[in-house]
Amino acid sequence: MNLSNMIANIILDMLNDSGQTDIQRNELAERLGCVPSQINYVISSRFTPEHGYIVESRRGGGGYIRITRAQNDSSSILMHVVNNIGNEIDDRTCRAHIHNLTYQNILHAQAAKFILAAVSENSLKQVEPEKKDIVRASIFKQMILAASI
Amino acid sequence: MNLSNMIANIILDMLNDSGQTDIQRNELAERLGCVPSQINYVISSRFTPEHGYIVESRRGGGGYIRITRAQNDSSSILMHVVNNIGNEIDDRTCRAHIHNLTYQNILHAQAAKFILAAVSENSLKQVEPEKKDIVRASIFKQMILAASI
DNA sequence: ACATATAAGATCAAAGAAAGTCAAAGATAA
DNA sequence: TTATCTTTGACTTTCTTTGATCTTATATGT
Numbered sequence A, B: 001m002n003l004s005n006m007i008a009n010i011i012l013d014m015l016n017d018s019g020q021t022d023i024q025r026n027e028l029a030e031r032l033g034c035v036p037s038q039i040n041y042v043i044s045s046r047f048t049p050e051h052g053y054i055v056e057s058r059r060g061g062g063g064y065i066r067i068t069r070a071q072n073d074s075s076s077i078l079m080h081v082v083n084n085i086g087n088e089i090d091d092r093t094c095r096a097h098i099h100n101l102t103y104q105n106i107l108h109a110q111a112a113k114f115i116l117a118a119v120s121e122n123s124l125k126q127v128e129p130e131k132k133d134i135v136r137a138s139i140f141k142q143m144i145l146a147a148s149i
Numbered sequence C: 001a002c003a004t005a006t007a008a009g010a011t012c013a014a015a016g017a018a019a020g021t022c023a024a025a026g027a028t029a030a
Numbered sequence D: 001t002t003a004t005c006t007t008t009g010a011c012t013t014t015c016t017t018t019g020a021t022c023t024t025a026t027a028t029g030t
Helices: A003-015 A025-032 A037-046 A076-085 A091-103 A109-119 A129-147 B003-015 B025-032 B037-046 B074-085 B091-103 B109-119 B129-147
Strands: A020-023 A053-058 A064-069 B020-023 B053-058 B064-069
Touching: A003 A020, A003 A025, A003 A037, A003 A064, A020 A025, A025 A037, A037 A064, A053 A129, A076 A091, A076 A129, A091 A109, A091 A129, A109 A129, A109 B109, A109 B129, A129 B109, B003 B020, B003 B025, B003 B037, B003 B064, B020 B025, B025 B037, B037 B064, B074 B091, B074 B129, B091 B109, B091 B129, B109 B129
Parallel strands: none
Antiparallel strands: A020 A064, A053 A064, B020 B064, B053 B064
């Protein structure tokens, strides 16, 4: 068992009761005798949106990394969407997804409106053209994930 | 729980009955065993207009810091928010707005979650650092606009 | 009334405490 | 043996805590 898998198991364990956990990066790294950035590696390779996790963090005194697991029961369709988006998505495809999910009653009209607003061309006007679809994909994934928590 | 959060909680507690409170900076600092300027730090990082608070103060004998929760009708608050964002907005300020709007029942919890997800650092990871706050402002405005329709 | 003392709060910069990033070096699997 | 995954470490950014110094209001003695 390599270090990364051990760390992942520890985090999974911590997530087990409530589906959410705050970890102290330096403290955990010290406990395991590894460098702190190893924790970041584990998180960025195993606790991604595609894996169904939302990660937030705060620096400075009292800082933390918060990991939240998306519920996978009623929302497996949402996870399926997240996993099929890939690295970029254009406006049209995105809208198609949203309409489709709304049609299937997985997203409420209200939620659909918000997501549409966020991924619209208007919202992303300032992003360089060649990056637009990448940023859109990233936003879309985070929002779909937020819908499933 | 770090010191700043503790102080913030105490203030929130004091605000709870009437939505307004006068605090004695030195007295509070002494009670908590911290330097007085710590109170200023907490106020300027957590009780800003974006968070929905108005702060006044008076020096000298009988001095005080008065904190008031601002209250207005929802459409004017939304308009006010949009008008005050300007061209860019950072993560923290944005979250402050969202929490404030949620607290004032202008955004539903669900909507707040979507907006938070959309403007999170995670969503915008692929945007060049110097453009992040610009894109965030644009997304945020579109979504607030969507909320007010 | 005026000058001085005392009692607040404000400001700012430095130090400290986390977490983030990125690239290079090492291992492992195809 | 090459591509991918892991480990490490140096450096950066963000948030918090502390302390010294400044400003403003009130109180008091002449």
